[in-house]
Amino acid sequence: MTIAAPEPPRSNAATWEVIPLGRGAWRISDGSRKQTDPGRLVAYVDRNETGTLEVLWLRSPCPTRSRYRNLEELLADLDTAVAAGVNPSRGTRPNEIPHFPPA
Template structure:
């Protein structure tokens, strides 16, 4: 007989989506205090085509800046936050260099 443990409850999201206009929001990290400048994570704006454009203000942040909906954006932000900060001490991805064409 096998027994499985029940799914642990999902933690409440730390991201706070605050409307600042009819088609604009800001995303804040609710785990930080109101006086902490790094609390502000991003600005989001819905454009004419219905997609969401994001201006990321801190790291870690996803590599994308355009999303179909806010749920997709927040899921991507959760994944980037879970991956942890990227160290600036590491070398960037190398770009292959080829000799000039003659």
């Protein structure tokens, strides 16, 4: 049995490859990288019961959101994050929380 997913929309940057994995699931890859490059895989996308898309980001830079209404919005956000170079370092400390001595 073969399940065909609708053709996904294309990004304006045309470097993202959106590969359908089944009904309501996609894999996003960076078309500018070689097939053997592990950094080629960008994200996995799943449509949940409510119709929203949930994204598992696999590399940086990536958007800070993980839920989207549609693929066009997701790809636009991805383009913006890559253009801005959003790459939060996990090695740096988060914002400091003020600590007060016990009363």
